[in-house]
Structure formats: structure tokens, C-alpha cells
Amino acid sequence: MPSSDILSAILDRLNAVDKKLSQLDQIQQTVSSIVSRIDKMAQQIPNFESRIKDVEQSCDFSDSAIENLKKDDCVWLNIKIN
Known part of the structure; x- marks a missing residue:
């Protein structure tokens, strides 16, 4: 395999890893947002x-x-209560 093919394969692999890391960052932000909202709701529960x-x-x-x-x-009207 020529060295340019190897470098191209490595670059493709690194791009795929970078894309996965970006997706993980987005997931982490979403989870952090959800946790923050749950914490706020938990603080409101005692008030409710x-x-x-x-x-x-x-x-x-x-x-x-x-x-x-x-x-x-009933007493005033002299009515019997069951």
C-alpha cells in the first residue's frame, strides 16, 4: 500500500473519530441541560x-x-339526619 493511501486512510479514520467526538460533545451538552432542568424542578417540589x-x-x-x-x-328545620 503506497504511503499516500496509508495517510489517506489515517486521515479518514481521524475525521471519523473527530465526528464521533463532536457528537459526544453535543450529547454531553444535552445531558447537562436535562440535569440542570431536573435540579430546578427538584428545588421546586417542596414548595409544591x-x-x-x-x-x-x-x-x-x-x-x-x-x-x-x-x-x-337540619336542626333549625327540625329534620332528622341519617
Whole structure:
């Protein structure tokens, strides 16, 4: 094999390796971006949990208030509750 063919084959091989490295760099950037977004979401989770707990407590309070109003209305109207 002439030396120019060997050099050409080596250059082709190096170009292929360089292309793969470029693809790996793009993958690394994408993964880093995803990790960053996941970290931001993980930081927001405690706030969401707190807000959900507040909503649940508010619903429980509302349910209790509605039940009390029903009982008061029934007593006032002298209706038997099952």
C-alpha cells in the first residue's frame, strides 16, 4: 500500500473519530441541560408539596364547615339526619 493511501486512510479514520467526538460533545451538552432542568424542578417540589398540603387543609376545613351548616340547617328545620 503506497504511503499516500496509508495517510489517506489515517486521515479518514481521524475525521471519523473527530465526528464521533463532536457528537459526544453535543450529547454531553444535552445531558447537562436535562440535569440542570431536573435540579430546578427538584428545588421546586417542596414548595409544591407545601401548597398542596395547604389546599388539602383548606378543603378539609370547607368540608367540615359545610357539614356543620347542614347539621345546623337540619336542626333549625327540625329534620332528622341519617
